[in-house]
Amino acid sequence: MTERPEQTQVVVVGAGPVGLMLAAELRLGGARVVVLERLPAPTTESRASTLHARTMELFDSRGLLDALGPVPGDTRGHFAGLPLDFTLPGSHPGQWKVPQDRTEALLGSWAKRLGADVRRGHEVTALTVADDFVEVEAVGPAGRLRLRALCVVGCDGERSAVRELAGLDFPGTDATRELIRADVAGIEVPDRRFQRLEGGLAIAARRGDGVTRIMVHEFGRVAAPRSGAPGFGELATVWKRVTGEDVSGGTPLWINAFGDVSRQVSHYRAGRVLLAGDAAHAQLPIGGQALNLGLQDAVNLGWKLAVQVARKGSAGLLDSYHDERHAVGRRVLSGIRAQALLLLSGPEVEPLRAVVGELLGSDAVRRHLASTISGLDIRYDVGEGAHPLLGRRLPPTVLETAALGRV
Ligand SMILES: Cc1cc2nc3c(=O)[nH]c(=O)nc-3n(C[C@H](O)[C@H](O)[C@H](O)COP(=O)(O)OP(=O)(O)OC[C@H]3O[C@@H](n4cnc5c(N)ncnc54)[C@H](O)[C@@H]3O)c2cc1C
Structure with missing residues (x-):
């Protein structure tokens, strides 16, 4: 074991899509970050293969779409196996087919280009939380590694070691189907x-x-x-x-x-320990929603945590990560449970499927469900106000300025 622990500002555990996205976002915000990943090489399993409109907009805003290359998109999707048209206003309506290993490769090279220190073959085994630091212990190719940081984020998947080591609860239900x-x-x-x-x-x-x-x-x-x-x-x-x-x-x-497991941690943040992605919520992987939910957790958290550690931001800003993303996660998990019931129940659910199928013929219902699954209808609670964009994403907008013209 090394005598003195290495120092950084944030340790991210897990170099899955969420950990890599978070590492890049932290770097964009100016924070120093080390990512510890158990696997010696990226997984080649295709896993989730759908990127939704909101994630595509985020990738676009980070200039990542050229590197992603041509991506087949389709506005025809489904809700519990019932056809659902995803045509919506916005720059990337629909579902975009990208195997997860390609998404991870894109995010991995982006995070490294921005200066994230990604260390593969390192399994996190212990965590100490003190008043003014966290210490993470991992077993790697060169033996034991101790890393001291201001915060640790568990992006280490459904069986999160960080969640376990920090003693965070994970209420919900195990899979029955x-x-x-x-x-x-x-x-x-x-x-x-x-x-x-x-x-x-x-x-x-x-x-x-x-x-x-x-x-x-x-x-x-x-x-x-x-x-x-x-x-x-x-x-x-x-x-x-x-x-x-x-x-x-x-x-x-x-x-x-x-x-159809459905679990969500009660708190996305416990002091210096945070969770994102599947470490914070486990769900039936239907329609790529788990992956998209996690990537959007990472984007919500990244800049706030960077402000906190690099510029000593206020704790209130960091707490808004839990407030905002726990509410979004709760809603997405509830929608996934509804889909699981409709899709995986026996013949007794047919009358309900028939009613939902008829309702999908209404454009208002179609738009409601498509916006929810696409992540385009998210509205964070940012207090009172009447403006229709309050708490929402700014839709892709053409700006006209005297200096730059239309951009
Ligand atoms: C086999 C499989 C098939 C899937 N298929 C689909 C699908 O068809 N459709 C769909 O929508 N979703 C699917 N999913 C879910 C989707 O892949 C996840 O929602 C997504 O990967 C979540 O990303 P994440 O970064 O939060 O977690 P993960 O992708 O799970 O990444 C977590 C990372 O943490 C690492 N890690 C874990 N413990 C430690 C530790 N102690 N120390 C260091 N590193 C650690 C892991 O090696 C892993 O690389 C599938 C998942 C799996 C596992």
């Missing part, structure tokens, strides 16, 4: 978007390379706690029961299971 998903080579099944069959829900999409992503939920099957990914045999059995098709001869390339 589960989807099993795999990328499978060598199978021939019909493409299905969200097909509700008698015994369950089946989704299948064949990619250009011949690999098919299949996803299945069997109505009424209670999710048991898992210690790892399910086997392909289990998936093939459930798929057969739900669709009647035999995929057991295929070759699985990636399998995982996920469920």
Whole structure:
């Protein structure tokens, strides 16, 4: 162990998309930041593949879209598997298809370019919170590392070590329903978007390379706690029961299971310890909302924390991170739970699906749901006032100035 701890201003734990976005935002605000990441190399799993309008606007405002390159966008999305048109006013309406490893690569190189110190292969194992500093201990390639900082932010995912080490509660419910998903080579099944069959829900999409992503939920099957990914045999059995098709001869390339867990920390900030992304909220990953929610946590927190540590800002500003993002997270998680109930319940939910399907024909309902999922309707509570933009994002606007003309 080193005699004296290294010093920085902020330690970010986790170099997933949220930790990398936060590190870059902290650098933009002038704060010194070290990111500690357990994995020696970035994950290559595609995971969340949707960026929503609000995130695209944020990436645009940071000049990141050119580096992201061409991105297929589509205004056709869904709410609980019911078609939902995402056409809305704004610069990037719709859903933008970007595999998560590409988003992470973009944010990783941006954070490093801005001067974030990203250290891979470092697993955080201990945390000490004192009156005027935090000390984070990690095990890395060169042994134990001690880092002293003004604050630590856990961006270390659903099973957050920072959350555990700081003793922060994580109230909510565990998953009771589960989807099993795999990328499978060598199978021939019909493409299905969200097909509700008698015994369950089946989704299948064949990619250009011949690999098919299949996803299945069997109505009424209670999710048991898992210690790892399910086997392909289990998936093939459930798929057969739900669709009647035999995929057991295929070759699985990636399998995982996920469920309708819904948990949110009571406080996004406990003194010098903060949480963002999946570390602060766990949810069914439907429609990329978890990723987008987390990226927007990072943007809300980054500049406030930078002001706090680099320029000794007021604690009230930093507390507004919890006030604003906990409320947004609560609402998003509630919408995700509603979608999970509509999508993963058995035939008894059909009458309700029919009513919701009819309501989606109303433009006001369509716009309401599309704006919520896109993150365009967020309104932070910033006090009394009548202006329609109070607490909202400034929509993309053309400015005309004498010096610059139209920008
Ligand atoms: C297998 C899988 C499939 C998914 N599929 C989808 C999907 O299809 N659609 C969808 O919308 N969402 C999906 N998600 C969810 C989505 O990926 C997350 O919402 C998103 O990654 C959250 O980003 P994050 O940065 O908060 O956390 P993560 O991406 O989980 O990043 C956390 C990082 O912290 C690191 N870490 C953890 N503990 C420590 C420690 N002690 N010390 C140092 N580093 C640590 C981890 O290695 C990881 O890199 C999936 C997630 C997983 C895991």
